[in-house]
Amino acid sequence: MSKVRVVQGDITEQQVDAIVNAANQAMRGGGGVDGAIHRAGGPAVLQDCIARFPQGLPTGDAGWTTAGRLPARWVIHTVGPNHSAGQTDRSLLESCYRRSLAVADGIGARSIAFPLISAGVYGWPKNDAIDAALTTVWSTDSTVESVRFVAFDGDTCDRLRAAQGRDTPRRILEGVAALHARGFEQIRVLTGMAPSGMHWRASITDGETGDDDGSEDDGVLRYTTGAGPDFADAVVDRSTTAAEVADLILAALPRAREPRPDTVYAVWFARLMRLVAEHDRLPVAYSDSYVQEPGWEIGWGTGIRIDEPPPRPLAP
């Protein structure tokens, strides 16, 4: 499974094996990404397009050429559907990413940079273009190790990162459950809403004394949805496994050296995770903006509640 990262910048400057061009069916250059790549790559790119694609390419397909003077080795040209011209079949847009990864596999590219296909001149609604890009890359088996989405502007970058981070909270909770399964039942999590109500937050503690004194190594690992997919100095998204998240948590909480039993808590946490899965909502232990009742809430304002977690066992 390829690791996805979002960057803001110019696709022609990406130091990757292959950059993807948002081309058109004629495959003879154009504006936007197409124009930038042909300008930066030089005439060799166009010459290769003419030689390799005398009839151009159909919408949804992809093909490679030399990258000319670009830092990348190859350009993978793909033709997105033109939403502005009435081509609104999303499977054609998804095909652009799937076929580009297949072409990358064929030439042995290990790193690839995508622009947001069809989201410019071709007028595809940006949020849907982002969803099509992420879900297709996450669901496509490929030997490409690193996929980079290059956002040309800040708004696109923020939207891409927010979309990539949508599954991060659940993955973090699943990572804690995976640690309990490994015997690290001392690992606990406290969750809640930021005072603004804008972001969900989680604090993961290692159960050692001196928790949460705010210092750097106070045995607390923090996350906020404001950080999107960034967690524990890594990127956690839908493609990250619970085991990988568990490893990230242990690496970030060095005081949790040995697994320690706390079965009562692990059972409570398993109940919490069943409610989270059943209602597809995140648990909220605290929030400044509504009357505090005993226990935690599943979601915010849903009225679905679970009792407080059991107190930590007394040190042996």
Ligand code: APR
């Ligand atoms: N680097 C990264 N992203 C870029 C760059 C760049 N240098 N230039 C533009 N973008 C972004 C746009 O902001 C948009 O989000 O790439 C996305 C795709 O925009 P377009 O290049 O317009 O591509 P598309 O919408 O697929 O339209 C393709 O436009 O340029 C013509 O010949 C091309 O006919 C084809 C059509």
